[in-house]
Amino acid sequence: MHFAKLQEGCRIAQKEQKPTSLDHLKNAFLSALDVDWDWLLTKLPENILIVIAKHWNSGQETEGVYILPDTNILLVHPPLSNTQIGCFHAKLMLLFFDGWMRVVVASGILIPYDWETNENVIFVQDFPIVQATGIKNHIVNKLSQYDFSRAKAKLIASIPGAYKGIENMKKYGHGSLCKVVQEVCGPNENLIRxxxxxxxxxxxxxxxxxxxxxxxxxxxxxxxxxxxxxxxxxxxxxxxxxxxxxxxxxxx
Incomplete structure (x- = not known):
């Protein structure tokens, strides 16, 4: 997944974050190419449902949703591209608290080397809830309950495949990144490094x-x-x- 910072006047807006702790976490969604389970389970609370989506080996595993034995983890093997190229490499976290949600986009996967040794980058922004339904929702449906009007970033998906035509090429990856840069900074700006x-x-x-x-x-x-x-x-x-x-x- 590419990450483009949404800028006001082409200047990065300051992030707004709420003080928090894992004790107040209600639900969580995490995604990564790979997971070190022994390490990750020591970092997560045991009393809430946590959904983790990760890449999987089509030769040894199958697409679907699984309960990780003896844990509070719901494991998702998402659909993979049938083009034989690319992989599920999203590094997104959605952390749900009472009245608000924290969105985290990181460059590291869920292994200790990436978080304790290697150099990585991370984007964090909190979003308030505008309408709680009071019922348990699918995570995708939950997103409609939050106010994203003050978002400081745009997320750009990279989906493997062959895309023909200008409009199709602008839907994902570098084509979408170019489109976002033009929308944010205008078509006549100098090339952004x-x-x-x-x-x-x-x-x-x-x-x-x-x-x-x-x-x-x-x-x-x-x-x-x-x-x-x-x-x-x-x-x-x-x-x-x-x-x-x-x-x-x-x-x-």
């Missing part, structure tokens, strides 16, 4: 020309976590077209 937090980037069989190579180099220039970049191809006619100009920029 974007920092990335990536450990691996696979661009296999991608048509990269010198200009795209230069743009990629610019985007990766401030990345301090990348340790694997795949620019290979399966066939000669699919080889990238970086040429010396694009290759030089990537090697700097």
């Amino acid at each position: 974007m920092s990335t937090y990536l450990t691996s980037l696979y661009l296999k069989n991608v048509d990269l020309n010198p200009a795209r190579g230069e743009a990629l180099a610019e985007a990766l220039h401030r990345n301090t976590t990348l340790n694997h970049l795949d620019l290979s191809s399966d066939a000669e006619d699919l080889m990238n077209n970086l040429k010396s100009e694009g290759g030089t920029m990537l090697s700097l």
Whole structure:
């Protein structure tokens, strides 16, 4: 999931947070690529329902909803793309308290290394409830009860697939990110520099020309976590077209 900060006059608005503790937590939804259960269970309360959605191995596991034995965890294996590429990599938390909800978007997955050792980023904002139904709702239905009018960010989904046509390309990923930047800052603003937090980037069989190579180099220039970049191809006619100009920029 890409994350674009919604800015007022292209300046980051200050976050508003409520003081809280886990003792006041009523429900929670967490999602991640992977989970270290032994570590995570020591961080969560045991007396409330917690829903966790994570990626799963289609060769060993199945899509569905499961109760994690001897815990208060409802485990969700969401539908995966049938394109054989991509994975469920959302890192979203929805923490429900009396009268308000905390939204957390993090760059780390639910393992101790990402939260105790590695460098990651996190966005937090609290939203007040506007209408409580008084009944137990599906988490998606709960969201309509909260006031998001003062949201300081826009969430941009990345869904694997091949998208044709300008409008379809603007629905997800970088296309959606470009659309949001134009909506927030206007079409005539100078190019906004974007920092990335990536450990691996696979661009296999991608048509990269010198200009795209230069743009990629610019985007990766401030990345301090990348340790694997795949620019290979399966066939000669699919080889990238970086040429010396694009290759030089990537090697700097």
